[in-house]
Each structure stands twice: as C-alpha cells, then as structure tokens.
Amino acid sequence: MLEDTTALVTGASQGIGREIATTFGGYGANVVCAARSADAIDETAAAVTDAGGEAVAVETDVTAEDDVAAVVEATVDEFGGLDCLVNNAGIGGPVQPVHRIDADAFRRTQEVNVVGPFLCAKHAEEHLRESDRGSVINIGSIGGKRPYPNRLAYAASKMALVGMTRTLAYELGRDGVTVNTVLPGPIEGPRVEEMVAKQAELAGVERAEPADIGPDDFALAEFMLDASEVAEQVAYLASERGRHITAQEIGVDAGGTWY
Template sequence: MGMLSGKVAMVTGAAAGIGRATALKFASEGARVSLSDIDEDGGDATASMIRERGGDALFVKGDVADPSDVAELVAKTVARFGRLDCACNNAGIEGKVVPLAEQPLENFERVIAVNLRGVFLCLQAEIRQMLKNGGGAIVNLASVAGLIGFPGLAPYVASKHGVNGLTKNAALEYSKLGIRVNSICPGGIDTRMLDSLAAQSTGGKLTTGELMNPLHPIGRIGTPEEVAELVVWLCSDRASFITGANIPIDGGFVAQ
C-alpha cells in the first residue's frame, strides 16, 4: 500500500522534468494519475511509462493559460476516475533572460499567463471539484525566484512570487473546508528549463553544472525525483498539518 492508494492525482506540465517525475511518483504511491501538457508526445510518453509500471494514467493535452482547457482537464479526470484528491500545478515557462527595461511586453504577458494565470485557473477548477469530494491537497510549483530576485528574469520572478501569494490565500480560504494548499520553491533542478536559463545567461559559455552547482551550498543542483518526493509527501496524510507554506527545496540556495 502506497501513501496515496485509492487517490486520484492530477499533474500539469507532465511531459518532462519535475512534472513527469511527480506523475511517476504519484503512481508509485498508488494514485491514479491525470496528466496535462501542451507537449502531446511527451505527455503520452509519461502516461505510457505509468501504465508499463502497472499504474493507471490519463493524458489530456491542454494549455493551463486557457480556461476551457483547464475545465476540460478536470472534467475528463473526474469522468475517468470519479474524483480528484491531489493536484500538482507544475506547468511553467522561463521566458527570456533580459534586463527589465528591455523585456518585450509579449514575453512578460506569456510568462504571467502560463506561470501565474495558469495556477490561478487550475486552483479554481481543482478547488471547486475538491469541495465536492470533501477535501484534497494541492501543491503549486513556485521557485526560489518566488522568494528572491534574479537579474534578467523579472517576468519569471514576478510570476513565481505571485504563485506563493496565491498559495497562501487559497490555504487561508479553504483549509477549514478540508483543502490544504502549499507551494514548493525549487532551486536549480536538472531540467530542460534550467539548461535554457544557463544557456541564455552565459551565451553557452558554461554548462548548466558549471554555472549552477557552485551556487548551491550542498554543491550540486537537484533532480526532478527529489522534488517529486516532496510534492507527493505534501499531498499525503503525512503532511496533514501543513498548509499555506512556501517551502524551499534548493540545496541551501536561499539560506545564503
């Protein structure tokens, strides 16, 4: 029996990286899993990996910035599995690394649309469904960029600070109704997004490891699987007294 046996979990941005690792971890702990991403091939691959390991998964292609896509995801999840108990709002983009005064408006608007509006829309749809179930647990993916600033990443930093704020508000409003809401704030994690940020920041002169490992007191960047462990634990009854928290998982990055 896993921590989430009999539960239904939903993960956005599940085609790769933290989203894929989280979906696999949910399934390994006994949950049936609904997946979403704009990358259909990657999402299908994640669902296939879960099924190959004996789990049950549904993939629904969609953009979290689109209200109709979010509504469809939750509706199809409930139609297939009957309920929604856990959700990980992971979908996000990094945008361009450019000083604030030079940031294109379209870049700012797209980053906010995916990273912040997307979490807002998912929270609304998830909470409405969880209220029908009698409760649930939600984890939003913020970032250490939701706790401190990063030169060149103003839209991303603004979006992730917003995610942490939404998390606190949702927790205050719904904890007494049985819904816990937390966010986690990863530092450098071995993903395609981090590779893109490293490449943009150094013009390709340094590898991701060369740039990011020294920034973490633990001496290395993290893995998607390490982040997935925290997400799934927060969705389990073992974290029953935790809500409204913005939790760093960063190898000591923000402790410096």
C-alpha cells in the same frame, strides 16, 4: 502512500511534471497527465502505468479556461473525483535585463505561470473540497524568493504563486484542503542548461556550465538537483502524512532560498 488518490498534474509532458506523475503512479495514485503536447503526455501516462498507477492523458493549454474546465471534468468522469492538483505547467520567460524585456513576453509568462494555476484552482476547488484529503501543490522556484537577475518576468510570476498559495490555503482550509508551494532549486537537465547559456551570452562569456551558476549562493556544495527529489516532496504533501502542512513555501533547493 497515495492509494485511492486521484491527481491532476499539469505540465506533465517532461521534466519535473513527468517525474511527479510517475512518482505518484509508483505510490498507487490515479494520475491525469495534462499538457499541450499530446504525444509526450501519452508517454508520461504509459510511464505512470508502468510504475503501478492508473493514468489518462488529456491535451490541455492551462491558459485556455475551456481546456482547464474540460480536463477537470475528464478527471472526475474517469476516476470519480479529484484529490490533488499539482500546478506544474510553466515557462522560463525572457532572459533579458528589464529594459530589453518585450512586454508581450512578460505578459505571456504571467499567463502561463500565474493565470494557468489560477484557472486550475478555480475549476478544481469544488472537487477538492469534496475530497477527504484535498491538496494543491504549486511548483514555484527559488527565483520567487531571491534576486534572479535578467529573469524579472519569471521571478515575478513565481512570487505571485506565493500569494496565491497563502490565500487559497485560507479559503479552502476549512474543508480540509491543504495548499503549498514547492520551490525547486536548479534541476539537472536541458532547461537549466539553456538558461545558463542565455545568461552566459548576456555576460559575454563564451561558455558556462550549470555548476557555474553561483555556488556561493547555496548552502550545500552540491546544489544541482534531480527532479525525483522534488517529486518525492510533492508526493509527501499530497499524502496523509502531509495533512497538517499548509500555506507554506518549501524549498527543495540545497539551501538556495533566502527566507
């Protein structure tokens, strides 16, 4: 499905990013695995190769423009072009009510979750325009399209991706480049467990499980997701099958997106 496709996946060291990179490899893609953790992206690159793709790992801080320019250049040098940019790198940000949020923590969340994707799109766009199947897939969150109490910095950053997606779709669309955001619901794993624990602490609850985070807010009774479900949606959007899907926010969220 993704043969002869070259993808740059940020935040590829773990979680959804690693799953996306590995899934792309399984569909025959060339994958550049980018993240700040050199050892972890080496592991991801090895997993991509094991899955059947070709991969390189490039240590990258998406908030540093020189790093972003370098990873895009490395992608083109290694594989001859760039067809797909997956903006997955992100942080959870502070878990506090608004009056307790440190301003620097708020700014840091926007730097990683908003400025990072902007810089990647800025430096990738000329190569995506040259591709015969260019695509950008931003990894957002249901937190950008519904209330997320005590997660103001994160929710604001993910809503910003919606505006970025729609605008980029129109800027790049005449050259056949599609731009979409995928909105994952809660993903099984340590990150959601950490967030639930912090919310429980704020609420004065001794213990909470991910399954307690709000089952009435989802259409499906089983609302915890596996990262592979998100990765498959991303792969579809990057493929020829998704060539007419653009400027959209697509929830993979058990019915947790509100509009």
